[in-house]
Amino acid sequence: xxxxxxxxxxxxxxxxxxxxxxxxxxxxxxxxxxxxxxxxxxxxxxxxxxxxxxxxxxxxxxxxxxxxxxxxxxxxxxxxxxxxxxxxxxxxxxxxxxxxxxxxxxxxxxxxxxxxxxxxxxxxxxxxxxxxxxxxxxxxxxxxxxxxxxxxxxxxxxxxxxxxxxxxxxxxxxxxxxxxxxxxxxxxxxxxxxxxxxxxxxxxxxxxxxxxxxxxxxxxxxxxxxxxxxxxxxxxxxxxxxxxxxxxxxxxxxxxxxxxxxxxxxxxxxxxxxxxxxxxxxxxxxxxxxxxx
Numbered sequence: 599x600x601x602x603x604x605x606x607x608x609x610x611x612x613x614x615x616x617x618x619x620x621x622x623x624x625x626x627x628x629x630x631x632x633x634x635x636x637x638x639x640x641x642x643x644x645x646x647x648x649x650x651x652x653x654x655x656x657x658x659x660x661x662x663x664x665x666x667x668x669x670x671x672x673x674x675x676x677x678x679x680x681x682x683x684x685x686x687x688x689x690x691x692x693x694x695x696x697x698x699x700x701x702x703x704x705x706x707x708x709x710x711x712x713x714x715x716x717x718x719x720x721x722x723x724x725x726x727x728x729x730x731x732x733x734x735x736x737x738x739x740x741x742x743x744x745x746x747x748x749x750x751x752x753x754x755x756x757x758x759x760x761x762x763x764x765x766x767x768x769x770x771x772x773x774x775x776x777x778x779x780x781x782x783x784x785x786x787x788x789x790x791x792x793x794x795x796x797x798x799x800x801x802x803x804x805x806x807x808x809x810x811x812x813x814x815x816x817x818x819x820x821x822x823x824x825x826x827x828x829x830x831x832x833x834x835x836x837x838x839x840x841x842x843x844x845x846x847x848x849x850x851x852x853x854x855x856x857x858x859x860x861x862x863x864x865x866x867x868x869x870x871x872x873x874x875x876x877x878x879x880x881x882x883x884x885x886x887x888x889x890x891x
Contacts, residue, residue, distance in 0.1 A: 610780035613694030627691040672728035679724035681865035682889035686856040695889040700794035717791035728879035792817025820853035
């Protein structure tokens, strides 16, 4: 996204510093220092009649298993390609534009209560189509569910948990300081489930409604989205006829320090418009908008 730019003093390995923010927005991270105290909650739903028709057609044309999660991620990527402000993050009390679009998911290796969990991080580009999302997401999930292999995130966690707790506490604090100054090792940034564009969970796949999931103060993840189960609703049309519609709820928690409400509202209006016309995701966007300097 912006990784091809020459890195300047003050930039990080995972993003470039925004130097032309207005003074008020640049000051906000000094007032609200932690991500949790700067969290805004948002709840919405989208009608899925056309979406389900679209997904059925995709599954019939060589994309078995393509579902709402693929579509939702692809829609968010498309939105970020036009409204890059939703791909910012705050670190060290400064606002950055992230180079890539990085989604983090926690998955179970098997659908059993005693099965271990693991995290996967999937890197996307703003020009990715829903087909790209399908292949990239499925590849990482398949790799993570392999019982014989541990993910890089698992390997790091196992190594850290072998240490005495006081040593581990010191290491975590050291990593926080390094992250503050933008010198976190690249190898850790690559596998950290606390650094990325957003964490997303599909609770509908296990029969649960959407929830508001907290943000982590460690790292720089500015958003967490939860998808819920499908639900039906009876609605009254203007002509007086009662019809049944089907919806999926989703809830998000976002770090408000990254952008102002007006930009977020524009981005989510665009997001909803793409959900109503999912076929637009079959092709890359005509243009990709870069964030401010």
